[in-house]
Amino acid sequence: MSFDERYGAILSRDPRFDGQFVTAVRSTGIYCRPSCPARTPKAANVSFFATSAAAHEAGYRACKRCLPEAAPGSPEWNLRGDTTARAMRLIADGVIEREGVPGLARRLGYSPRHLTRLLTAELGAGPLALSRAHRAHTARMLLVGTDLPVADVAFSAGFTSIRQFNDTVREVFGMTPLELRARRRGPAAAVAPGEIDLALPYRGPLDASGLFDWMAARAVTGVETATAHSFARTIRLDGGPAWFELRRGEDGLVHLRARLTQLSDLPSLVARARRLFDLDADPLAIDDALARHPELASCVRRLPGIRVAGAADPHEMLIRAMVGQQITVVAARTALQALSDALGEDVALGAGETRLFPTMAAIAERGHEVLRGPAARIRAITGAAAALADGSLTVTPGDDAADQRAALLAMPGIGPWTADYVRMRVLGDTDVFLPGDVAVRSGAAALGLPADPRLLEEWSRRAAPWRSYLTAHLWRSAPPRPSRRVPVAGSSSVSAPQQTHPPTSVTPDPATGTVKEQS
Numbered sequence: 001m002s003f004d005e006r007y008g009a010i011l012s013r014d015p016r017f018d019g020q021f022v023t024a025v026r027s028t029g030i031y032c033r034p035s036c037p038a039r040t041p042k043a044a045n046v047s048f049f050a051t052s053a054a055a056h057e058a059g060y061r062a063c064k065r066c067l068p069e070a071a072p073g074s075p076e077w078n079l080r081g082d083t084t085a086r087a088m089r090l091i092a093d094g095v096i097e098r099e100g101v102p103g104l105a106r107r108l109g110y111s112p113r114h115l116t117r118l119l120t121a122e123l124g125a126g127p128l129a130l131s132r133a134h135r136a137h138t139a140r141m142l143l144v145g146t147d148l149p150v151a152d153v154a155f156s157a158g159f160t161s162i163r164q165f166n167d168t169v170r171e172v173f174g175m176t177p178l179e180l181r182a183r184r185r186g187p188a189a190a191v192a193p194g195e196i197d198l199a200l201p202y203r204g205p206l207d208a209s210g211l212f213d214w215m216a217a218r219a220v221t222g223v224e225t226a227t228a229h230s231f232a233r234t235i236r237l238d239g240g241p242a243w244f245e246l247r248r249g250e251d252g253l254v255h256l257r258a259r260l261t262q263l264s265d266l267p268s269l270v271a272r273a274r275r276l277f278d279l280d281a282d283p284l285a286i287d288d289a290l291a292r293h294p295e296l297a298s299c300v301r302r303l304p305g306i307r308v309a310g311a312a313d314p315h316e317m318l319i320r321a322m323v324g325q326q327i328t329v330v331a332a333r334t335a336l337q338a339l340s341d342a343l344g345e346d347v348a349l350g351a352g353e354t355r356l357f358p359t360m361a362a363i364a365e366r367g368h369e370v371l372r373g374p375a376a377r378i379r380a381i382t383g384a385a386a387a388l389a390d391g392s393l394t395v396t397p398g399d400d401a402a403d404q405r406a407a408l409l410a411m412p413g414i415g416p417w418t419a420d421y422v423r424m425r426v427l428g429d430t431d432v433f434l435p436g437d438v439a440v441r442s443g444a445a446a447l448g449l450p451a452d453p454r455l456l457e458e459w460s461r462r463a464a465p466w467r468s469y470l471t472a473h474l475w476r477s478a479p480p481r482p483s484r485r486v487p488v489a490g491s492s493s494v495s496a497p498q499q500t501h502p503p504t505s506v507t508p509d510p511a512t513g514t515v516k517e518q519s
Contacts, residue, residue, distance in 0.1 A: 006048045009034045016203065016284050019071035022049050024060045031055040036066035050074075052172075053133035054124025061174045064183070069137040069172070072201045073280035078428040079465060081401045083108055084122045087115070088130070089428075090398035094268040096131040097158045098238055107398055135159055136172045138267045143169075143177055144184035145198045150177050156196075156263035196266065199253045200246075202279040205305030208248040210476065211277055214309050217329055218320075220336050222355040223344065234353045235272070235312050237265040241356055243349035246273055254279065259349050275310035275397065275428055283307075286430075286466050290473065293462060295447050299473045306476070308468045314395040314426045315388045316357050318408075321418045321425075322381050323371075335371065339363065342370045360389035380413020387411065395422065401429055424468050433460045433467040442481075443474030 001009075001021070009017045010032075017034040024031040025041045031052065032038065049055045052068055062068055073092070077085040086108060095104050104127055105115040116126040123130065139157035142148055148156065154165035154177075169177045209228065216226035224233040232245035239262025249255050256273050260266060274280060283305040291300040300306075311317035323339070324332035343358035343366055364386035371378045387393035393407060401423055408419040417434060424432040434440050435457040445451040450459055463470040 003043075003048065006034075007043055007046065010036070010046075011040055013037065013040075016282065018068075018203075019201075019280070020074050020076065020282075022052050022055050022068050023047075024049055024055050024058065029060055030063050031060040031068060032063040033066045033068040033071050036063055036068075038063070038065055050123050051125060051130065051133065052137075053129045056133060056172060057125045057129050062172055064174065067140070069133075069140050070201055072203050073274065075203075075280050075282040075285075075430075078280065078430050081427075081429070083110070083115075083118060086398045086400065087119060087127065090396070091127065091130050091134055092267075092271040092274075093397060094158065094238075094265075094271070095398070096127060097135075097264070097267070101127050107396070131158075132168060133172070134267065136168055138270065139165065139169060139177070140173070140180065141198050141270075142196070142266075143181040146196055148196070150181075152263060153177065156266045158264060158267050194259055196256075196258045196260070198256045198258075198270070199249075200256050200270070200274060200277075200279055202254060202277075203282055203284070204252075205283055206248075206254070206279075207303050207306045208254070210303065211307055211309060212248075218333060220333060220340050220357070222337075223340050223353060223357050225350075225352045232350055232353055233312065234347055234349055234356050235269070236356055236359070237261070237268060239265040241345075241347045241349055242269055243347075243353055244269060244273060245350075246277060272312050276312050278307035278310055278428065281307060281430075286469050289466050290463060290470060295449050296463075296470070296473060299447065299477050303473065303476060306469055306472050308424060308428075308430075308472050310428055311425045313357065314397065314422075315360050315385075317425050318384060318388070318395055318418075318422055319360075319363060319381060321421050322377075322384060322413065325377070325418065327373075335373075338372075339367065339370050343367070360385040364389050377413060380411070384411055384414065395426060397426060397428070399427060401427055424471070429468060431465040431467045432471065433457065433463075434471055435460065437471075439478045440471055440474045442479065443477035446477050446479055447474070449474075 006021060010023050013035045015035040019033070021034070022031045023034060024047045025045050026047065027041065027045045031049065049058070052062065077088040087104065090104055090107060095107065101112045101116070105112040108115060110118070119130065120126045135158045139153055142153040142156055151162060154162050157165070159165040159168070166177060169175065169180060173180055212226055212228055212231055215224070215231040219226040224231070230245055230247035232243070234241060234243050237260070239260065242258060242260045242265060244256060244258040247255050254277065256270065258266070258269055260269065287300050287304055291297045320336060323335050339358055340355055343362040344355040346354055347356055348354065364382050367382040367385060368378050371381060384393065388395065393411065395404065404427070405419045405423060408414045408422060409416065417436060420432050420434060423429050435453040441451045441453065441456060444456050450456045460467050460470060
């Protein structure tokens with residue numbers, strides 16, 4: 001955006017741009033979110049920064065009135081696949097707290113010094129400053145959203161000492177931690193001992209019912225529970241097992257309730273929960289772009305704020321995608337249930353969620369005892385699990401999209417559909433399209449779009465860079481299929497739970513959807 005475009009956004013106090021940039025005012029030394037209700041400063045006194053960390057580095061402190069740290073995250077990091085975007089996703093996941101700047105640089109393929117130069121030139125702040133701003137954001141959420149003791153807040157946010165925590169909060173917000181807590185509106189949510197309850201900001205509208213329906217269709221009993229208004233599951237984090245629940249409250253907010261083995265895992269859990277529900281998306285921009293096409297206008301009006309579900313655990317996501325190939329969603333869930341019952345670890349964290357999804361090492365070693373189906377398919381799943389377990393295959397939110405896709409396609413039993421589906425769910429890539437997917441083609445036909453994969457792929461280019469959301473709309477538009485099992489290829493949708501995931505070695509006939517073996 002140009003200076004004039006950004007200044008126009010703050011003149012209109014447009015909340016759509018909250019989290020996408022901050023406005024620093026030289027005459028006051030304060031930076032604000034674009035929708036700040038304070039009097040708009042003169043253009044001559046304004047500077048714009050891509051991140052709050054850059055404003056900190058330039059000597060500004062956060063506005064006490066609009067609290068820019070409470071804005072949703074920027075959708076830019078999912079739109080972009082360059083080094084800066086990958087770094088921002090990894091920083092949000094807590095990589096610097098776990099591995100330091102050298103670990104982040106190693107994952108991105110640069111030296112620490114060059115990565116620092118690159119991020120400073122692009123964002124106005126290096127990786128340490130960006131990580132520090134992220135910790136400050138987490139600390140603010142905990143101070144105003146919970147009654148945790150200040151010492152627990154400090155370590156939950158990723159700080160290594162109380163002094164570092166106090167200094168950072170004072171520098172960023174111009175207040176002590178207790179002064180910041182005193183500014184919250186109303187008491188913190190009542191929670192059970194050992195629980196944390198936070199409100200996660202997002203840009204509306206939000207198709208929450210669609211997300212909960214998607215999760216319900218795929219929930220593995222014991223690991224996950226989904227209702228019309230909530231989704232809960234266990235997850236394995238660096239500090240040990242954790243449990244979390246996402247729900248849409250009567251106040252319209254998305255609440256994260258969590259229990260953790262180590263409080264220092266909270267920033268990583270928040271980042272994963274946000275990716276899972278795609279909370280950093282810009283739905284107004286997406287809906288506006290898709291609704292410009294007459295064929296899509298009706299479904300956009302019907303489902304405003306549609307989201308593409310992400311992945312809480314990238315490794316688990318790959319295994320789920322591979323298990324779901326060429327079988328129905330119900331059959332895939334049954335297979336995953338058997339895998340979880342036989343190889344999962346019991347935990348006592350949630351109410352109905354008492355088991356962790358199996359580790360990759362367990363699936364690699366004993367998956368063949370549990371999985372059913374063609375031997376080649378079982379070998380492919382256990383082989384992928386073994387590669388993930390020994391580190392020869394990496395699947396993370398910070399991967400380069402092309403490199404991740406190439407690495408997955410090099411694995412036996414993984415074809416283009418699976419690689420692209422994982423890219424959509426794990427990286428949050430906004431521009432993935434699955435033209436060979438039967439549910440996508442069925443939804444396209446229902447909306448008057450071409451059903452032929454080649455023609456549909458060509459048409460989909462009009463929807464770039466939002467083709468992942470186009471895919472979601474087509475899934476939701478697919479008419480229900482008969483409950484009998486039909487040998488078709490394609491991914492399932494909530495509205496068509498009998499449709500199947502495509503195998504690697506088959507091609508669906510465009511006219512009938514039946515599978516033809518490749519020669």
